[in-house]
Amino acid sequence: MKKPSLIDVARRAKVNISTVSRIINKTGSFGSGTEARVRKIMKELGYKPNRVARRLRTQEGSSHLMGLIIPNIQNPFFADLARGVEDVAYRNNFAVLLCNYDEDEKKERFYLDVLQSESVDGIILPPIHENDPAVLQVVRNGIPVVCVDRSLSSGALDKVEVDNHMGAFTAVEHIIAKGHRRIGVICGPADSSTGRERLRGYKDAHARAGLPVRSELVRFGDFKQLSGHALTHEILSLSQPPTALFVCNGLMMIGALEAIAARGLKIPRQIALVGYDELSLSAVFNPPLTMVKQPAYEVGKCAAELLLKRIEDPKRPPTSLKLLPELIIRKSC
Amino acid sequence: MKKPSLIDVARRAKVNISTVSRIINKTGSFGSGTEARVRKIMKELGYKPNRVARRLRTQEGSSHLMGLIIPNIQNPFFADLARGVEDVAYRNNFAVLLCNYDEDEKKERFYLDVLQSESVDGIILPPIHENDPAVLQVVRNGIPVVCVDRSLSSGALDKVEVDNHMGAFTAVEHIIAKGHRRIGVICGPADSSTGRERLRGYKDAHARAGLPVRSELVRFGDFKQLSGHALTHEILSLSQPPTALFVCNGLMMIGALEAIAARGLKIPRQIALVGYDELSLSAVFNPPLTMVKQPAYEVGKCAAELLLKRIEDPKRPPTSLKLLPELIIRKSC
DNA sequence: ACATCGAAGGCAAACGTTTGCCCGGAAACC
DNA sequence: GGTTTCCGGGCAAACGTTTGCCTTCGATGT
Numbered sequence: 001m002k003k004p005s006l007i008d009v010a011r012r013a014k015v016n017i018s019t020v021s022r023i024i025n026k027t028g029s030f031g032s033g034t035e036a037r038v039r040k041i042m043k044e045l046g047y048k049p050n051r052v053a054r055r056l057r058t059q060e061g062s063s064h065l066m067g068l069i070i071p072n073i074q075n076p077f078f079a080d081l082a083r084g085v086e087d088v089a090y091r092n093n094f095a096v097l098l099c100n101y102d103e104d105e106k107k108e109r110f111y112l113d114v115l116q117s118e119s120v121d122g123i124i125l126p127p128i129h130e131n132d133p134a135v136l137q138v139v140r141n142g143i144p145v146v147c148v149d150r151s152l153s154s155g156a157l158d159k160v161e162v163d164n165h166m167g168a169f170t171a172v173e174h175i176i177a178k179g180h181r182r183i184g185v186i187c188g189p190a191d192s193s194t195g196r197e198r199l200r201g202y203k204d205a206h207a208r209a210g211l212p213v214r215s216e217l218v219r220f221g222d223f224k225q226l227s228g229h230a231l232t233h234e235i236l237s238l239s240q241p242p243t244a245l246f247v248c249n250g251l252m253m254i255g256a257l258e259a260i261a262a263r264g265l266k267i268p269r270q271i272a273l274v275g276y277d278e279l280s281l282s283a284v285f286n287p288p289l290t291m292v293k294q295p296a297y298e299v300g301k302c303a304a305e306l307l308l309k310r311i312e313d314p315k316r317p318p319t320s321l322k323l324l325p326e327l328i329i330r331k332s333c
Numbered sequence: 334m335k336k337p338s339l340i341d342v343a344r345r346a347k348v349n350i351s352t353v354s355r356i357i358n359k360t361g362s363f364g365s366g367t368e369a370r371v372r373k374i375m376k377e378l379g380y381k382p383n384r385v386a387r388r389l390r391t392q393e394g395s396s397h398l399m400g401l402i403i404p405n406i407q408n409p410f411f412a413d414l415a416r417g418v419e420d421v422a423y424r425n426n427f428a429v430l431l432c433n434y435d436e437d438e439k440k441e442r443f444y445l446d447v448l449q450s451e452s453v454d455g456i457i458l459p460p461i462h463e464n465d466p467a468v469l470q471v472v473r474n475g476i477p478v479v480c481v482d483r484s485l486s487s488g489a490l491d492k493v494e495v496d497n498h499m500g501a502f503t504a505v506e507h508i509i510a511k512g513h514r515r516i517g518v519i520c521g522p523a524d525s526s527t528g529r530e531r532l533r534g535y536k537d538a539h540a541r542a543g544l545p546v547r548s549e550l551v552r553f554g555d556f557k558q559l560s561g562h563a564l565t566h567e568i569l570s571l572s573q574p575p576t577a578l579f580v581c582n583g584l585m586m587i588g589a590l591e592a593i594a595a596r597g598l599k600i601p602r603q604i605a606l607v608g609y610d611e612l613s614l615s616a617v618f619n620p621p622l623t624m625v626k627q628p629a630y631e632v633g634k635c636a637a638e639l640l641l642k643r644i645e646d647p648k649r650p651p652t653s654l655k656l657l658p659e660l661i662i663r664k665s666c
Numbered sequence: 667a668c669a670t671c672g673a674a675g676g677c678a679a680a681c682g683t684t685t686g687c688c689c690g691g692a693a694a695c696c
Numbered sequence: 697g698g699t700t701t702c703c704g705g706g707c708a709a710a711c712g713t714t715t716g717c718c719t720t721c722g723a724t725g726t
Contacts, residue, residue: 338682354682354683355684361685383681387683
C-alpha cells in the first residue's frame with residue numbers, strides 16, 4: 001500500500017538499487033535483459049521516483065523545479081507571464097513553485113527563503129526594486145536567477161524586459177499626433193524601473209514635440225487599481241484638466257475607467273485615453289481601448305527558456321533580452 | 334560559503350544535532366542556557382532549515398507545502414481563487430505549488446504525480462470531471478484533497494463549491510422578468526458538474542415560468558474564449574435568434590462580446606446579455622454588464638482553510654461548503 | 667597465453683533532517 | 697536511604713535517492 005521505492009523495485013528485480021537508479025537516469029550501461037525486466041517491474045509496481053529524495057541527494061542539479069515570484073497573480077500581465085513560464089516548464093518536465101509577494105518586501109524575503117530551502121534549480125522574478133539585497137544574496141548563493149519585467153541595477157544577470165521607454169514614447173507620441181497638448185499621466189512608483197522608463201518615454205515624447213511637461217499632470221501610483229481610480233479623480237479635478245490621459249498599467253487603467261465612468265465623461269471626446277497592458281475586454285470596450293500591448297506570455301516563455309539554459313550551463317554569459325511592446329490603436333484616442 | 338546545516342550549528346554550539354532539531358521544533362525540553370546559545374548561533378550563521386530534508390524524513394507530516402492544480406491561471410476566476418489559497422497559505426507559513434492543467438487529463442496526471450512525488454501535505458483542485466480516477470487514486474493514497482468549484486461524485490471529501498444552480502436560475506429568472514422569451518445559453522461542457530448545474534438552473538427557470546426550452550438555443554462550449562465567440566455567432570445566425578443570451582463563464586463571455594461587437598449589435602436593445610463570473614471591466618463596460626458574481630477569492634480561502642484543518646486532523650469528518658453567487662444587475666439586461 | 671579493457675552491476679557513503687531509545691543525574695517520593 | 701520520576705541531552709537509524717569505487721567476467725589485442 002505504501003508508495004514503492006527504488007528498494008522495492010530492486011528487490012523484485014533481483015538487482016541492486018544502484019542499477020535501477022542508473023536505468024532510470026540512463027546513466028551507465030546495463031544488459032538489455034536487465035533493463036527490460038526492471039522497466040517492467042517499475043510499471044507493475046507503479047513506481048514513481050521520489051523527487052524529494054532526489055533533490056536532497058543532488059543539491060546542485062536537476063531537481064526539476066523552478067520558482068516564480070510575482071507581485072500578484074490577479075494582474076493579467078503576470079498571469080500571462082506565469083502561463084508562459086509554466087508552459088515551457090511543463091514541456092521540460094519542470095514544476096513551478098508560484099509565489100505572490102504583493103509588493104511586500106517581507107513576503108518576498110519569505111518566499112526567497114522558501115525557494116532556496118526547497119533547493120529549486122532556479123528562480124524567475126521581477127525584483128521588487130533595483131538593488132534588492134535579498135535577491136542579490138540569492139544570486140551570490142549561486143542559484144540561477146532571471147529577472148523579468150524589471151531589472152536589477154547591479155550584476156550581470158539573465159533578464160528579459162519589455163522596452164518600456166519605447167512603449168510609452170510611441171503611445172504619447174500618438175496622443176500628441178491626435179492633437180492633444182495637455183496630457184495627464186498616471187505613472188507607476190518612481191522607484192521601479194518600469195515606472196521610471198515609462199515616465200521617461202512620456203517626457204521624451206513631449207520634448208520631441210517641443211511640449212512642456214507640466215508637473216501637475218504627472219501622478220505616481222502603485223500599479224494597483226485603487227490608485228488608478230484616485231489619481232484619475234485628482235487629475236480630472238484640476239482647474240485645467242488634461243484632454244488626454246496615459247495610464248501606465250492595466251490595473252490602474254481599470255481604476256481610471258471607473259473614475260471616468262463615475263464622472264460621466266465621454267471617451268475620447270471629453271477625455272482621450274491610452275492604457276498600458278491589454279485588458280481582456282480592451283478590444284470590445286466601448287469605445288475600443290487604445291493600448292500598449294506587452295508580450296507578457298513571451299516574456300515568461302523567454303525567461304523560462306533562459307533559466308533552463310543557465311541551469312544546464314551555469315557558466316554561460318548572461319543574456320539580456322528586450323522585447324518590444326506594440327501600440328494597438330483603437331478608438332479611445 | 335555553503336549553506337549551514339544542523340550539523341554546523343550543533344558543532345558550534347557544542348551540542349548534538351538532535352538538540353538543535355528539538356529546539357527548532359519546540360519538541361522535548363532543554364535548559365534555557367542551551368536554547369539561548371543555540372538560537373544565537375543560528376542567527377549568526379543565518380541557518381535556515383532545509384525543507385527538502387525535512388520532507389524526506391517526515392513523510393506524513395507538516396512539510397508546509399500544498400499543491401494547487403487549476404485549469405488556467407489566465408482565467409480571472411481561478412486567479413482570484415489562487416490568490417485566496419495563497420493568502421491563507423502564506424499566513425500559515427505554507428508555500429503553494431501551482432499547476433495549470435489546461436483541461437488536459439494527461440497534464441493533470443503529470444502534476445498529480447509531481448505533487449505526490451513532492452510529498453505535498455495536501456492538494457486543492459477542481460477535478461477535471463466527476464469521477465476522475467487519477468484524483469481518486471491520490472485520495473486513496475491518503476493525501477488530503479479538497480475539491481473546489483467542481484465536485485467528485487464518489488467519495489466523502491472536503492469540498493467548497495458555489496451554488497451553480499442558484500446562480501444560473503436567478504440569472505435566467507431575471508432575464509425572463511425583463512420580458513425575454515427566447516433566451517440563448519452558452520453552457521460549459523456537459524460532463525462538468527458546473528456546466529450541468531448551470532444548465533439545470535437555466536431549464537428550471539424556464540419551467541418555473543412555463544417557458545419551453547428550445548434545444549437550438551442551447552450550445553455547449555468548453556469554457557474558453559474561442560468557443561464563446563464561435564457559439565455566439567452560431568446562435569445569432571439562427572433564423573429566429575434569441576433576444577437574450579446567458580453566457581456561463583467569463584472567458585466565453587469575452588468571446589461572446591467579441592462576436593456581438595463584430596456584428597454591430599446593440600446591447601441590450603438588440604441582444605440582452607448576462608454573464609457568469611465578474612470581469613475586471615464589467616462595471617465600467619458600456620453598457621455595464623449584468624453578471625453572476627462568484628466569490629472566487631473566498632472559495633480559495635475556504636478551501637485552503639479546510640485543507641489546513643484536514644492536514645492537522647486527517648480523521649475529521651469531511652466538510653462540504655456551498656457559497657452563494659450574487660447576481661449583479663447592471664444595464665446589459 | 668597473458669595482459670588489457672570495457673561492460674554489467676554490486677557496495678556503501680552521503681544529502682540534512684526527525685525521532686525512538688537510552689543514559690546520567692538531580693529532585694521527589696515513601 | 698533507597699527507589700522512582702523527570703529533565704536535559706546524546707546516539708544512531710531512517711527517509712529514498714545518486715554516485716564514486718570496486719569486482720567480476722568475457723572479449724580483444726599482441
